[in-house]
Amino acid sequence: VQVTESGGGSVQAGGSLRLSCVASGDISPTINAMGWYRWPAGKQKELVATITRNGAVTYGRAILGEENRFAISRDNIKNMVYLQMTSLKPEDTAVYYCGINERGSDWYPHYGMDYWGEGTQVTVFS
Numbered sequence: 001v002q003v004t005e006s007g008g009g010s011v012q013a014g015g016s017l018r019l020s021c022v023a024s025g026d027i028s029p030t031i032n033a034m035g036w037y038r039w040p041a042g043k044q045k046e047l048v049a050t051i052t053r054n055g056a057v058t059y060g061r062a063i064l065g066e067e068n069r070f071a072i073s074r075d076n077i078k079n080m081v082y083l084q085m086t087s088l089k090p091e092d093t094a095v096y097y098c099g100i101n102e103r104g105s106d107w108y109p110h111y112g113m114d115y116w117g118e119g120t121q122v123t124v125f126s
Contacts, residue, residue, distance in 0.1 A: 031100055099115065
């Protein structure tokens with residue numbers, strides 16, 4: 001199974017970025033959750049958002065109150081998940097990781113992810 005992220009980069013504060021992730025290889029045709037975590041330097045990895053196959057979205061505590069800046073969506077046919085980030089802030093700077101969970105039909109943070117990508121760097125400068 002391969003999980004590949006793209007779309008990271010450097011952007012000025014207030015700008016936008018769209019991250020993409022594709023899952024490929026020997027993977028279940030009915031992937032459950034796909035989503036994004038981020039790992040800021042010097043901090044712990046934190047959940048940004050996940051979306052199940054049925055469209056249920058879970059946001060992480062790290063972005064509570066700012067969910068409107070992070071829009072997650074997915075394409076079940078292409079096994080892809082997207083994260084549209086707007087009004088970016090320097091504190092959003094992190095390596096963003098895509099993860100997938102093949103099992104079940106719902107998802108909670110303690111379920112975790114089965115597979116991970118290698119991450120894509122997002123840098124927001126002021």
